[in-house]
Structures are given as C-alpha cells and as structure tokens.
Amino acid sequence: xxxxxxxxxxxxxxxxxxxxxxxxxxxxxxxxxxxxxxxxxxxxxxxxxxxxxxxxxxxxxxxxxxxxxxxxxxxxxxxxxxxxxxxxxxxxxxxxxxxxxxxxxxxxxxxxxxxxxxxxxxxxxxxxxxxxxxxxxxxxxxxxxxxxxxxxxxxxxxxxxxxxxxxxxxxxxxxxxxxxxxxxxxxxxxxxxxxxxxxxxxxxxxxxxxxxxxxxxxxxxxxxxxxxxxxxxxxxxxxxxxxxxxxxxxxxxxxxxxxxxxxxxxxxxxxxxxxxxxxxxxxxx
Numbered sequence: 001x002x003x004x005x006x007x008x009x010x011x012x013x014x015x016x017x018x019x020x021x022x023x024x025x026x027x028x029x030x031x032x033x034x035x036x037x038x039x040x041x042x043x044x045x046x047x048x049x050x051x052x053x054x055x056x057x058x059x060x061x062x063x064x065x066x067x068x069x070x071x072x073x074x075x076x077x078x079x080x081x082x083x084x085x086x087x088x089x090x091x092x093x094x095x096x097x098x099x100x101x102x103x104x105x106x107x108x109x110x111x112x113x114x115x116x117x118x119x120x121x122x123x124x125x126x127x128x129x130x131x132x133x134x135x136x137x138x139x140x141x142x143x144x145x146x147x148x149x150x151x152x153x154x155x156x157x158x159x160x161x162x163x164x165x166x167x168x169x170x171x172x173x174x175x176x177x178x179x180x181x182x183x184x185x186x187x188x189x190x191x192x193x194x195x196x197x198x199x200x201x202x203x204x205x206x207x208x209x210x211x212x213x214x215x216x217x218x219x220x221x222x223x224x225x226x227x228x229x230x231x232x233x234x235x236x237x238x239x240x241x242x243x244x245x246x247x248x249x250x251x252x253x254x255x256x257x258x259x260x261x262x263x264x265x266x267x268x269x270x271x272x273x274x275x276x277x278x279x280x281x282x283x284x285x
Contacts, residue, residue, distance in 0.1 A: 029077075043097075050116075053279075056069060126198070126265050127240070130259060184213075191219065194220070198241050
C-alpha cells in the first residue's frame with residue numbers, strides 16, 4: 001500500500017511539473033522578455049497570442065500577466081522586465097516585446113526591425129492627461145489645439161515613418177477659436193513627458209504656442225509613475241506619455257483623479273528578435 005501511495009505521489013508531482021512548464025514555459029528553450037507593468041504586459045501577451053504563440057485565459061483583457069496564460073504549446077519561458085530596460089536585455093533573450101518609444105530610443109526601427117507589430121489601434125493611443133477639471137481651462141485647450149495641429153501630424157508622419165502614428169482625424173491650424181489667447185499671453189504651461197517621441201513632439205507644440213507668447217515648459221521623465229504623481233499634486237499642468245488603459249488602471253490603484261484631455265498618437269508594440277531572427281524558431285523547438 002505504501003509503495004502504491006508513493007507511486008501516486010510521484011506521479012502527481014510529475015503531472016504538476018508538466019502543468020507548470022505548460023503555463024510558464026521551459027520545455028522549448030525559448031525565452032521571451034515582456035514588460036512587467038500593468039497593461040503593457042497584457043498588450044505584449046495579446047500580441048503573442050495573435051501570432052499563435054500562446055493562448056490566454058478567456059476574458060483576462062488588458063490586465064493579463066503571464067499567470068493568465070492558459071496554453072503555452074511551445075514551452076516559452078517569460079522574463080518580466082521593466083519596459084525601459086527591454087532593449088538592453090534583447091541580446092540576452094530569444095525575443096522581446098518592446099514599446100515603440102523605447103525601441104526608437106535604442107536605435108531600433110519598429111517598422112523595419114520588428115518580427116510582428118500591433119496595428120495602429122487608437123485604443124492604445126497616447127494621451128495628454130491632466131488633473132480632473134483642468135481639461136476645461138484655456139491653458140489646456142490651447143495645448144490640445146497645438147498637439148492636434150496639422151504641423152504636428154505631418155511631423156509625426158515624416159519623423160517616425162509609421163513607428164509612431166497620429167490618431168488626430170482632422171488636424172487643425174494649431175489654435176482653438178474658443179481660447180482667449182490674449183489673456184494667456186505671458187503664461188507658462190508645464191508638461192511632463194517621456195523623451196521619445198513625446199518630448200520631440202512637444203518641441204513642435206512649443207513653437208506653435210510661442211506664436212501666442214505662451215511658454216511650454218517640458219519636463220522629461222523616464223518612468224511611468226512620477227508623471228502622474230506630479231500632475232495629481234498640481235506641480236505640473238499635464239503629462240504626455242501613457243495610453244488610457246494604463247491611466248485608468250493607475251487611477252484605480254492609486255486613488256488619483258487624472259483624465260484624458262486628448263488622444264494624440266499611437267506607438268505600436270512589436271516583437272523583436274534577440275538571439276533569433278525569425279518567429280519560426282519558436283515552432284522549430
């Protein structure tokens with residue numbers, strides 16, 4: 001009887017190990033690095049699912065993590081890494097799923113170098129975000145008009161060549177007829193932003209606002225937390241670095257009251273080869 005129980009126990013442990021490999025990876029020897037922050041990790045997993053590499057649990061949506069992988073037929077091992085560090089670890093893994101802004105900063109061309117890339121869905125459009133209520137002020141309306149200008153839409157198209165895509169359907173001349181620009185003359189608008197492409201885009205908006213004697217003060221940040229904190233505290237007027245699903249989750253987790261004032265552009269997330277040059281290597285393992 002003891003031998004039978006011992007055999008059952010061993011078999012149970014073996015089955016448990018196999019299930020763990022199926023969910024978290026291991027048997028195939030392929031490693032994929034993904035962002036470790038909420039929503040961007042889900043975006044990465046959804047992109048991998050669209051390529052037939054994994055299958056997520058039904059209904060997990062934009063908060064999915066590697067724990068929500070229901071099927072991992074190729075035994076992928078997943079490394080959850082801070083989004084900004086993904087280009088740095090790319091050489092050490094088989095693949096990495098990277099946000100376009102970090103790819104561009106690292107000299108990686110999302111259009112030419114990615115093995116698969118998201119569509120330009122405005123669901124992940126990067127927004128200008130402000131403290132609730134500020135979106136109705138002339139300062140923010142003036143900034144929105146500048147960001148929604150044809151000049152900026154053209155700059156995005158020419159500068160990034162598809163790696164960043166404007167989501168503004170009807171770009172204007174850069175100014176809002178309802179704003180009292182004379183009253184804003186001499187005012188300063190402060191914005192927290194990621195260096196690429198956000199600060200680069202804001203540099204064009206700065207010139208547009210300068211025509212009305214409004215100063216745009218851009219403060220660069222490299223993390224995802226502080227830009228929302230400084231807007232919530234009132235230290236800075238607005239920020240420009242995130243998509244709405246991330247903001248929605250941030251507000252829920254932190255009790256903040258930040259809203260979207262406008263959707264400006266989208267940065268498609270891509271799968272990039274590190275040790276591998278093709279996605280075919282996944283199925284060959």
